């Protein structure tokens with residue numbers, strides 16, 4: 001059977017949703033038309049069941065040393081359990097390298113809500129990636145983990161493993177990093193995963209709709225709240241710099257004349273513990289239509305955050321594997337543009353979608 005061997009850094013809510021989903025879609029192996037929640041059941045010859053987690057790294061004492069299937073259900077993870085995995089995974093979680101990934105302010109919150117650092121010695125990540133024959137590493141570290149993300153990216157360069165960067169630290173969209181992956185012939189996708197029906201893709205689509213229909217956007221905001229560790233971590237505004245750039249550029253790129261800084265406000269806004277992994281987004285766009293007559297639009301989105309991102313990652317993994325089969329190296333422009341908020345090059349989502357289809361069919365190189 002075909003196999004895609006993945007490693008994961010950060011077994012938080014996003015990893016939990018992804019792994020549950022891989023098992024969930026195993027039962028629909030032969031029923032392509034009855035697989036709700038997927039953009040592709042079969043992508044370039046690969047189905048979700050082909051994805052196999054062969055290595056995992058975390059730093060939380062409730063996850064390190066346990067099996068992957070146990071770790072994804074351990075605190076402080078709080079995403080919906082939509083599929084119980086019956087077989088215990090034989091893959092154990094290794095201790096990662098903490099560096100700058102744990103924010104000090106988290107210690108003011110109860111243990112069940114925050115990370116609790118393991119005292120274990122960091123594992124040799126490069127050695128494990130090689131020994132397990134991992135092909136792709138998913139980066140799911142907390143926002144603001146600039147050094148830790150660089151550490152895992154470096155480990156990928158040393159082991160020939162592809163990097164799918166789901167977090168807002170600029171690696172794939174950074175020319176220097178991109179060149180290094182290109183020189184080594186390692187395909188990469190990034191940066192900062194764009195969810196299935198998330199705040200970013202809705203905001204981009206609406207901004208483009210205003211533009212296409214001749215309505216001048218004057219100002220806009222996107223406020224997001226949630227109760228998972230991602231939102232708790234983001235209470236520290238010094239960790240948010242790249243997140244704000246990534247989310248703001250994702251919307252600005254869809255507007256012909258970008259808005260002045262004071263007229264656009266996009267970002268995580270607060271932490272509400274009882275929301276758990278439910279994210280609520282409040283979005284407003286103000287503009288002027290025919291005859292400069294004002295109009296405004298308000299949207300409220302409520303969505304389980306982590307499955308929302310997993311529905312896109314499951315395609316990113318398979319596009320990356322296709323690129324490895326085709327011996328491509330460096331940033332994959334089309335999958336990055338459609339799947340990520342901060343790709344090397346921005347396109348509108350309808351154009352990026354067609355580019356991905358052409359990439360999958362082989363009509364498009366990258």
Ligand SMILES: NC(=O)c1ccc[n+]([C@@H]2O[C@H](COP(=O)([O-])OP(=O)(O)OC[C@H]3O[C@@H](n4cnc5c(N)ncnc54)[C@H](O)[C@@H]3O)[C@@H](O)[C@H]2O)c1
Pocket residue numbers: 009010011012013014015057058059060077096097098099101102115139140141142143148166167168192193194195198228229230305306308309
């Ligand atoms: N829809 C989404 O959920 C979405 C969308 C875009 C981006 N993201 C980003 O994806 C990332 C993961 O999100 P999440 O909700 O799973 O976060 P999370 O807080 O649930 O999980 C983070 C995990 O990383 C672990 N960790 C921390 N430092 C580590 C290190 N140095 N090495 C290995 N593991 C480490 C933590 O213990 C935890 O298990 C975040 O940066 C988030 O902003 C998520």
